[in-house]
Amino acid sequence: MTRSIPKQQLTDTAETVLERRYYLKDAEGKPLENWETLCRRVSNAVAQVDLDQPDYEGLADRFFTMIYYLDFLPNSPCLMNAGTDLGQLSACFVLPVEDSMDGIFTSIRNGALVHKTGGGTGYSFSRLRPKNSAVQSTQGVASGPLSFAAVFDAATETIKQGGKRRGANMGVLRVDHPDILEFIVAKQDQTRYTNFNFSVAITDLFMEAVKNDQEYDLIDPSNGDIIRTLRAREVFDKIVDLAWHNGEPGVLFIDAANRDNTTPQLGKFEATNPCGEQWLLPYESCNLGSINLGQYVKNGKVDWERLGATARLAVRFLDNVIDCNRFPIPEIAEMTQKTRKVGLGIMGLHDMLIQLELPYGSEEGRQAAAEVMAFVRTEAEAASIELATMKGPFPAYDERFNTYPARRNAALTSIQPTGTVSMIADCASGCEPYFSIVMIKNVMDNDRLLMVNKLFERIARAEGFYSAELMEKVAKSGTVIGHAAIPKRWQEIFRTAQDISPEQHIRMQGVLQKNGVDSSISKTINLPSSATQDDVRTAYMLGFELGCKGLTVYRDGSRDHQVLNTVASS
Ligand code: CDP
Missing domain, CATH: 3.20.70.20 (Anaerobic Ribonucleotide-triphosphate Reductase Large Chain)
Known part of the structure; x- marks a missing residue:
């Protein structure tokens, strides 16, 4: 018998994405699942690995709660294939x-x-x-x-x-x-x-x-x-x-x-890998998952305890995925099991910063982001060390070459684009700032739908500056900057990707890389269409100096079809 649980409301966009690509379907293409049953399928399959562990009881429920309530989402192949015959779970x-x-x-x-x-x-x-x-x-x-x-x-x-x-x-x-x-x-x-x-x-x-x-x-x-x-x-x-x-x-x-x-x-x-966040040795594979940081602000402060618990449980989850994964070829199975790399990442960083009332491009914003990422990494490592005690370190671990403590996974963290999973979770993707705050969607012939960022709407209504007219203006100008009706400090906090300078984008990538990212980061450095080649050169130089492991720049309007993230959005 299934317990009745408080229902997680998903956005229409999330439901559409899930229906199109994630829910298992019958022969006629009718969905056989909903969000709850999908999450049960995934959590049960991944918990099954620990059937013989003393803490098996309740593990599937803990995984379920974390995924169903959007605190953490594994990468798309895991959501799509866990518990199915295909069973390939890595991105x-x-x-x-x-x-x-x-x-x-x-x-x-x-x-x-x-x-x-x-x-x-x-x-x-x-x-x-x-x-x-x-x-x-x-x-x-x-x-x-x-x-x-x-x-x-x-x-x-x-x-x-x-x-x-x-x-x-x-x-x-x-x-x-x-x-x-x-x-x-x-x-x-x-x-x-x-x-x-x-x-x-x-x-x-x-x-x-x-x-x-x-x-x-x-x-x-x-x-x-x-x-x-x-x-x-x-x-x-x-x-x-x-x-x-x-x-x-x-x-x-x-x-x-x-x-x-x-x-x-x-x-x-x-x-x-294709989006650049995961360095791997030949034949290695890696499964990824991201913590939804916007869920971890309570009364204007980071809820460290709950965040730590999620990071630890997420590592247990990702580590288990390796053992219930069906690898496409034997060489990949062998290498992956030798190093047991996982990619724990974050999404909704911008949602977190907005709730902490810190501008993404500010020094304070970067410090908060760095602190959170470093904390996630520390908790992830502690979990991996504990798992090594329970189940053994990753097989290639060798004290002669590896000076760090024995742990279960050779790599723990990376920051992914979260192109689709952030749509399911309704948050800013990966470590990116929001791309827009208000958008107009043409639904039918002349019907237009105003899509307002949920945090902006909440604040604008609470502070009394919400009006349909203002939202139209913000949508048209593509920015919250320069609208007299919006208090200055909110203009700063709701700056979007194009309102943030390339240097600030790179500095964010740099502090995250230095503070808790083992592998790498998928991030776009947005440049205005007026940026020069010199600006790009300076950006690359700065990224290199800051210890970034890769950089992707995008000058506004420079591609025939502007896309946020070409492969991830497909
Ligand atoms: O959000 P989702 O789990 O769908 O994926 P993502 O975070 O946008 O991308 C993570 C990784 O999945 C990428 O770096 C690629 O390695 C892989 N990916 C892919 O193989 N094909 C795609 N169309 C999108 C992503």
């Missing part, structure tokens, strides 16, 4: 691409199998020999990373992820690969490589050469030969120029990532 995979025909097409095959189950893949093409170099066996010439990337792209195009979302890939090329110039401009034509995000893996050596205006070497990865040298500033300017034009390529700071590699004995990071 992120990195697959190696070896420099041979067999290696390349094995990788394409493995990628297809990952996409089929709803996962996204990251590939580094840096090991492939450059275009036009010799191929011994056929005495021909090599096609090079970009023409192979086109094959990966075509394969992705034909496979919908688990039938539910488009395939998503990250394609990485090291800045010292001989084909780097071709790679930088490859996505200038926006009709090509549409299933990929492209990022240049930038080294510290390269950044030094940029600063000192020196040349650097391009190296053939197949034999270590120096093919030519380039002026680092010219290459950097090219990356900046293209990113200024349409946001791609992104940059990944690969040495910063490898300094934080918790299992260097197993290999080096070469690539991230």
Whole structure:
């Protein structure tokens, strides 16, 4: 018998998203689930792993409560597939691409199998020999990373992820690969490589050469030969120029990532997952989940106790997911079980800051965000250490190489885009500020619906400055700034992505990275359409100095179809 519980009200948008993509359906496409039964399916399946543990009793209910009331949501594949025959629950995979025909097409095959189950893949093409170099066996010439990337792209195009979302890939090329110039401009034509995000893996050596205006070497990865040298500033300017034009390529700071590699004995990071927040070794996968921070403010203060409890339970949940996951290929199962990485993230950071009455772009806002992220990380680690006592540390843990305390998971935190799960939870995505406060939605011919941010509406009504007329004005201007009817301090607190300076965006990413993020952060650095190439250059430099592990810039209006997050929104 099921107990009756207070009902969680979801927004219409959340219900629509769930109905379209998450609820299991019958043969006619009629949903067989609702939010409550979906949450039961997921929690029961994930709790089942602990059947033999002394605290099994009640664990499924604890998972259920955390998910059903939107305190924490696991990544989409887990919500969609837990407790089903498909059973693939992870969002992120990195697959190696070896420099041979067999290696390349094995990788394409493995990628297809990952996409089929709803996962996204990251590939580094840096090991492939450059275009036009010799191929011994056929005495021909090599096609090079970009023409192979086109094959990966075509394969992705034909496979919908688990039938539910488009395939998503990250394609990485090291800045010292001989084909780097071709790679930088490859996505200038926006009709090509549409299933990929492209990022240049930038080294510290390269950044030094940029600063000192020196040349650097391009190296053939197949034999270590120096093919030519380039002026680092010219290459950097090219990356900046293209990113200024349409946001791609992104940059990944690969040495910063490898300094934080918790299992260097197993290999080096070469690539991230599609949205950039998770660095993984070849064949590793990672399941993600995010705490909805807006739920943790009580009487204007952070409810630390409840937040800590959620972070600990979320780690238990994510760790269990590894054991009830059906991995698409044996190599992935083996690597994932060796390191047991999880990606605990946050969403609704902006909702939290608004309730704390701190502007996102302010020093105080950053301090609060840093404190919360560091706390989540500390609690997550404590939970992982406890799990190691209960079930053993991750199998690759080795005291000779790993100086940190034995824990269950080689990596614990990353900040995801939460493109769809934040829609279910009705909060600002990941660590991003809101993109708009009031929007007008055209429903029928002439019917227009005002969509007002829930926190803004509550405050505006409580303080008596709410009016339909004002909301129309805010929607039209796209900002709360400059409307005399809105008190100045609320204007500051409700600044949106475009009202926050690029520097403030980067500084937020930087403090979060430094304070509690093991892997990386998916974040867009918004620039106004008037921003110059110099602004982009300054942004990259600052991100590098602050220890960010990657950056994505987006200049307002610079893509044909403006999207918040290309892969996540598909
Ligand atoms: O909100 P949701 O769980 O759907 O995903 P997200 O936080 O927006 O994205 C997390 C990760 O899921 C991305 O970094 C990708 O690795 C993967 N993803 C994907 O494979 N395909 C998509 N269409 C969207 C996300």
